[in-house]
Amino acid sequence: MVNADGPSATSESLCRQCTLCCSGVLFVDVHLSSPTESSRLEKEGVELEWDQEESFLPQPCQCLNQQGDCRVYPQRPGMCAAFECSLLKDWQRGDLSTYQTLSRIKEARNQVASVENLLDKLGQRDASMPLFFRTESVLSQPWDLEGQADVNQWRDQLFDQSASLSEFLDRHFLRELDPEDDPPNESLI
Numbered sequence: 001m002v003n004a005d006g007p008s009a010t011s012e013s014l015c016r017q018c019t020l021c022c023s024g025v026l027f028v029d030v031h032l033s034s035p036t037e038s039s040r041l042e043k044e045g046v047e048l049e050w051d052q053e054e055s056f057l058p059q060p061c062q063c064l065n066q067q068g069d070c071r072v073y074p075q076r077p078g079m080c081a082a083f084e085c086s087l088l089k090d091w092q093r094g095d096l097s098t099y100q101t102l103s104r105i106k107e108a109r110n111q112v113a114s115v116e117n118l119l120d121k122l123g124q125r126d127a128s129m130p131l132f133f134r135t136e137s138v139l140s141q142p143w144d145l146e147g148q149a150d151v152n153q154w155r156d157q158l159f160d161q162s163a164s165l166s167e168f169l170d171r172h173f174l175r176e177l178d179p180e181d182d183p184p185n186e187s188l189i
């Protein structure tokens with residue numbers, strides 16, 4: 001996840017240009033592993049969600065700043081510290097050049113922007129929600145067969161764009177995710 005300190009200037013710049021694992025695109029929340037972790041974040045003014053004794057850091061993450069840095073980097077959750085997406089691992093192994101890695105980040109962000117644009121047209125403008133929930137909230141509404149042709153066309157496009165984005169993220173960013181990890185968005189639709 002967003003790495004404000006290194007390990008190298010290039011991986012820092014890759015993550016800064018991406019931020020998909022912090023911005024509510026790849027994950028809907030981060031599961032916190034202990035009360036110590038929760039209280040450390042709460043002392044930093046971070047608002048958590050609770051389910052009985054379990055605590056979660058909701059995404060899009062309130063700790064992500066405009067520059068793409070994590071404002072609680074030294075206190076970030078263990079899951080954030082441990083996470084490296086498939087794309088970053090491919091680049092670290094030398095299987096992808098920096099140019100190829102940046103191209104995939106750009107493609108993913110362009111696809112996210114297309115989905116967000118359609119959500120905006122369809123009246124779903126709550127950017128505090130994970131992209132998955134925003135998309136689901138629109139596509140789960142009943143079809144209005146008598147409705148405006150534009151709206152039905154945008155819904156069709158949203159369905160297709162979301163499926164395409166999910167497939168792209170699964171293939172390039174989440175390929176090596178440990179099945180024991182908290183599940184991300186299995187699908188955006």
Ligand code: SF4
Nearest residue numbers: 001015018019021085
């Ligand atoms: S999804 Fe990967 S490349 Fe993007 S910020 Fe997270 S770790 Fe970095």
Ligand code: SF4
Nearest residue numbers: 001022061064070080
């Ligand atoms: S705490 Fe930091 S590393 Fe973790 S999701 Fe939020 S911005 Fe990303």
